[in-house]
Each structure stands twice: as structure tokens, then as C-alpha cells.
Amino acid sequence: MHINPALKHYIESQIFPKYDKYYSHGILHINNVIQNCLMLAESYNLDPNMSYVMASYHDVGLDIGRDNHEYTSGQVLINDQNLKQFFSSEQLNIMKEAIEDHRGSRKEPPRNFYGKILSDSDRDFDITVLAKRQLATSIKNYPEYHTFPQHFERCYQYIMNRLNQDGNFNLWTNHPILIKRRTEFQSHYLDKPYTESIYKQEWDHIIAANLLDKIKNYYEDY
Numbered sequence: 085m086h087i088n089p090a091l092k093h094y095i096e097s098q099i100f101p102k103y104d105k106y107y108s109h110g111i112l113h114i115n116n117v118i119q120n121c122l123m124l125a126e127s128y129n130l131d132p133n134m135s136y137v138m139a140s141y142h143d144v145g146l147d148i149g150r151d152n153h154e155y156t157s158g159q160v161l162i163n164d165q166n167l168k169q170f171f172s173s174e175q176l177n178i179m180k181e182a183i184e185d186h187r188g189s190r191k192e193p194p195r196n197f198y199g200k201i202l203s204d205s206d207r208d209f210d211i212t213v214l215a216k217r218q219l220a221t222s223i224k225n226y227p228e229y230h231t232f233p234q235h236f237e238r239c240y241q242y243i244m245n246r247l248n249q250d251g252n253f254n255l256w257t258n259h260p261i262l263i264k265r266r267t268e269f270q271s272h273y274l275d276k277p278y279t280e281s282i283y284k285q286e287w288d289h290i291i292a293a294n295l296l297d298k299i300k301n302y303y304e305d306y
């Protein structure tokens with residue numbers, strides 16, 4: 085989909101570098117969310133520039149802390165004077181609300197449809213990606229845990245608590261491509277020994293690459 089080149093240049097040069105000091109929410113994650121958002125925007129005839137921008141800002145406030153990072157990120161967007169040359173205040177407000185409503189733990193539906201596509205785009209229906217992101221988040225937020233079994237059990241329970249009444253990980257849009265990804269993901273994830281083995285590989289990598297202290301003390305995302 086076509087993105088305004090001046091807008092793209094601004095985001096790539098001024099916003100993406102903010103993710104350099106983020107580990108589990110680094111630019112790889114942001115790019116995944118952007119790709120998903122643009123795919124959904126095309127499907128549902130939404131504004132590609134708005135979809136691109138809200139995805140680019142959605143986790144930028146994670147250096148303040150994990151709790152309420154959706155509001156901090158929304159504030160970064162709404163206080164960014166440069167965006168006013170590209171969007172109306174109504175568009176900016178829709179993107180701010182979408183960012184504020186993006187978290188997967190949210191029980192009520194996002195207030196607008198951009199929030200639904202952003203939240204669905206933020207799902208990691210890939211165990212390897214999830215293992216990398218979740219273990220790092222756990223290491224950063226639970227310094228009282230020291231062993232792999234402690235972190236794995238916490239991560240696994242956290243994800244299992246996300247299952248809705250139908251036994252599925254929630255999606256707001258039910259887009260067929262996401263449903264397909266979710267079905268494949270769930271069939272593997274619910275096999276706990278298999279999932280544990282993938283998380284263990286990631287844990288071993290963190291230890292071998294000496295990333296434990298770096299995740300705790302160097303990277304700034306929670």
C-alpha cells in the first residue's frame with residue numbers, strides 16, 4: 085500500500101530509532117505490526133498512512149514501564165507536532181485511541197476499528213517470536229525469578245489466561261488470515277512440552293549470549 089514518502093521518511097528517521105534500545109519490542113516487532121496493519125487496512129479499506137503511523141508509535145512509551153504504556157505511547161503520538169502536517173486532529177485522535185486500546189489483555193473491544201486492527205496486528209502467532217519477546221519481558225519485570233522453570237511457568241500461565249470462553253486467543257476482527265495463523269499457533273502452543281522446548285532454546289540463547297544483564301540493565305523496554 086502507498087505511504088506518503090515524506091511521512092515515511094519522518095517516521096523512519098525520527099521514530100524508528102527510539103526502538104533501538106528496546107529488546108522485546110525492537111524494530112523487528114514494530115515492522116511485524118506494521119506489515120499486519122497494512123494487510124488489514126487493505127482488506128478493510130482503511131487509511132494506509134494512519135495504519136502505518138499508529139503501528140509505528142504503539143509501543144514507543146515502553147521505557148516508562150509496562151503498565152499504562154498504551155497511554156504513554158498515545159501521548160507521544162498526540163504531542164508530536166510534526167504529525168499535524170499530515171493528519172487532521174480527528175485522525176490523530178482516532179490513532180491515539182487505537183494505541184490506547186491495543187493491549188491484548190483488554191477485555192472490552194477497542195473504541196474504534198483502527199484499534200481493533202492494531203490490537204490484532206500485535207498478536208504473536210509464532211512461538212519462537214513469542215518466546216523471545218515474553219522471556220525478555222519476564223526477565224525485565226520479574227527480577228525475583230532466576231530460573232528457566234520460574235520464567236516459563238509464568239509466561240505460559242500468562243498466555244493461557246488469555247484464552248477466551250471459546251478456548252481461543254481473542255481476535256477483534258476475525259480476519260481469515262489471522263484466524264488461520266491462530267489455529268496453527270494454538271495447535272502447537274497447547275502442547276506444553278513442545279512449547280517449553282522452544283522457550284528453553286531461547287533461554288539457552290539468552291544465557292549463552294550473555295544477554296541476561298543486558299536485558300535487565302541496558303535495554304529500556306519493559
Ligand SMILES: [Fe+2]
Nearest residue numbers: 142143186187
Ligand atoms: Fe504494547
Ligand SMILES: [Fe+2]
Nearest residue numbers: 117142143206
Ligand atoms: Fe506491540
